[in-house]
Amino acid sequence: MPSRRAAAPSPNDPEQGAARAAILEAARAEFAAKGLAGARVNEIAARAGVNKQLIYYYYGSKEDLYRTALEVVYSEIRSLERDLHLGDMAPAEAMAALIGFSFDYLARHPDFIGLLNHENAHGAVHVRDSRAIRETNSPLIELIARTLKRGIAARLFRKGIDPVELYVSVAGMSYFFFSNRLTLSSIFGRDLTEGRAVESYRRHVVEFAMAGLRP
């Protein structure tokens, strides 16, 4: 049972771990769509094109697979956040990039929203229990704090804004749009899933948030 093994694929065999990776990929999609309880191991196996029991061979249980999927998703977004290099930009430019990044990541990774919603609905116990997730501290808050400070020094931003609260409100504008656009579309009778609506909302978010920062 290789379940706790880190990875160690032999360099000669590119096929190594293909099934393992396929399972993880399928799990991500299935868990994002239906949550831990709603997801079907059968369905994950079918999507991954592997025998159902292989999932147990590699991951031990549905819940362990779920936790792994969650960890991978978090580690990916962390990695992207680290690549932003906002320090090289002017404060306003940096802040706009940050806001845009929040939006674009969600636009491209619908899985993330599904996984997070289910985590929160169930007490966030897996996030809380995963050392991997807790320890990979988000660099984002530091980035925001530094950028805010630079903007304040340049008299571009107001004082007194808490970086965590700013992050939450900015992320929330984007998150809610993607997370709830189906009910919103239904209720407002306006399709928020089509490309132009998304682009337009992106502009709104950046403008609105940047305006909210002005002194």
Next chain:
Amino acid sequence: MPSRRAAAPSPNDPEQGAARAAILEAARAEFAAKGLAGARVNEIAARAGVNKQLIYYYYGSKEDLYRTALEVVYSEIRSLERDLHLGDMAPAEAMAALIGFSFDYLARHPDFIGLLNHENAHGAVHVRDSRAIRETNSPLIELIARTLKRGIAARLFRKGIDPVELYVSVAGMSYFFFSNRLTLSSIFGRDLTEGRAVESYRRHVVEFAMAGLRP
């Protein structure tokens, strides 16, 4: 004379038995916490203190009960929205009240977030299929549009802001805070569920949004 009605009594009939109401109340909580698939009919019966079969007698099926719970929740929030009377206030005051209302409603009705998240995760099919929900058109967008217009006329707000987009971004700031505060607390190592954090964030949302509206 509705007295001869064999089955399907209207869910809002105040004459209806306590059992019926207890079931609905229990269903709301259970569905909000676990979604349609995750909720257990047994659990709803237990919470309501009734026999499981009674749920089928009154509501026909788990899914119909879910739809009813969803309709009731929407109808409640609509009713509250109608009671806001923003037309009587000055534009800035009215807008601040609106933003605060968004926040406060979610703070007091955690069920709403649970139900909406599950609806969206599953294609919002019940919202789409419910005439009751679609037809009770939200008065909110009209309210926002009118308030925006009044504020622009008074040179308090910028031009060019779309009311739907404004609603989404403002609602999103609050929604995301409540919906995701468990994972956020874990990740930022900062308890966002305690009273002061909530109050502080409420101030931030109102300030930030109002600032974003300035010309």
Next chain:
Amino acid sequence: MPSRRAAAPSPNDPEQGAARAAILEAARAEFAAKGLAGARVNEIAARAGVNKQLIYYYYGSKEDLYRTALEVVYSEIRSLERDLHLGDMAPAEAMAALIGFSFDYLARHPDFIGLLNHENAHGAVHVRDSRAIRETNSPLIELIARTLKRGIAARLFRKGIDPVELYVSVAGMSYFFFSNRLTLSSIFGRDLTEGRAVESYRRHVVEFAMAGLRP
């Protein structure tokens, strides 16, 4: 879920609890033959002529059903032990009756051996955890002690024999015969399952044990 209900069958309906009783009866046989792990819930349902899920409805789990079966078997043997009325007989007669009872009970209740063997093989945890079994203290040891005393006073039995040890050795002679007669038959090339062999061994046990008691 009636699982913890005592019984309370309505006096008018003799069919009441028929399924429940049938399940228990089938379980006894199945568990005795194959143990807790080896027994098949499907098989119990088939033997009882009921739907498999009814077993869960009534007994909650395979293990709870097992424990119940064990308790019923113990309570039956206790009840028989209580009916022995050895106090009315002369010491030698009483002791011989006791030895014979040990033998005859096992001869007629092969389930008992199967259940006990599996219990012992798995640490006797269910016996240990069952208040019902522990509390229904066996009257046997008391009976043996009193009979021994009476026999010693009448100079029929030796002194210094511990009643528990006497019980174990007497019960063991019978138990081992029934429990192991298949391997014994194979090894000694002598069929210990046929009637005459059983009768002959019964005589041997009573004689041998009574002789062992003589002063």
Next chain:
Amino acid sequence: MPSRRAAAPSPNDPEQGAARAAILEAARAEFAAKGLAGARVNEIAARAGVNKQLIYYYYGSKEDLYRTALEVVYSEIRSLERDLHLGDMAPAEAMAALIGFSFDYLARHPDFIGLLNHENAHGAVHVRDSRAIRETNSPLIELIARTLKRGIAARLFRKGIDPVELYVSVAGMSYFFFSNRLTLSSIFGRDLTEGRAVESYRRHVVEFAMAGLRP
């Protein structure tokens, strides 16, 4: 020259690899504890510290491994029985030694009881089908018969005792004690597993059986 033998090396070959022996040892313990059905191949492999597949390589199947374990255990006890040399002792001494041997063997080889119980519970089919076990005829009955005869001639023992029945009753006293001491301890509220209880019962068995033989 067995060197070219492709598979199926004889299980008793001292030249055989340590892995092979380790598997057998682990199997013995596992089968004794859980029976054929309850034993886990995975667990045997883990206990033996070998890859699971190696078990199949060496023994073909779980059941074949079980049969082999059974044969080894029987062959060991036979070998010990042959080493008793009762013919050299006086009849009473010899008989007491025999009874003590029954007891001591079980005290030291708890596996034996587990294996035998499971065999008997499942029809003793493996004992019946194993030529190795059937053919290695037990020398014990012969020993008992000869010792009995010598004792009768010396007027130490009663006439009319069947050697097989004597063996069964004497073995049964010890077997039942070890086999059922967990439930017995629970029921009598007296720990029969601790050293003094074992010693005391050993004395009882020898005394009681010897007394039972007196004319």
Next chain:
DNA sequence: AATGAATGAGAGTTCATTCAT
């Protein structure tokens, strides 16, 4: 001699739902 990957069959259990009263 030894191993990691993979699989099919089947187990216990859950659950929404229906039956019968």
Next chain:
DNA sequence: TATGAATGAACTCTCATTCAT
């Protein structure tokens, strides 16, 4: 209006075994 009994479908997970190297 209310309930206990009963059921079929499905789900997670286990396990002996085989494949391929």
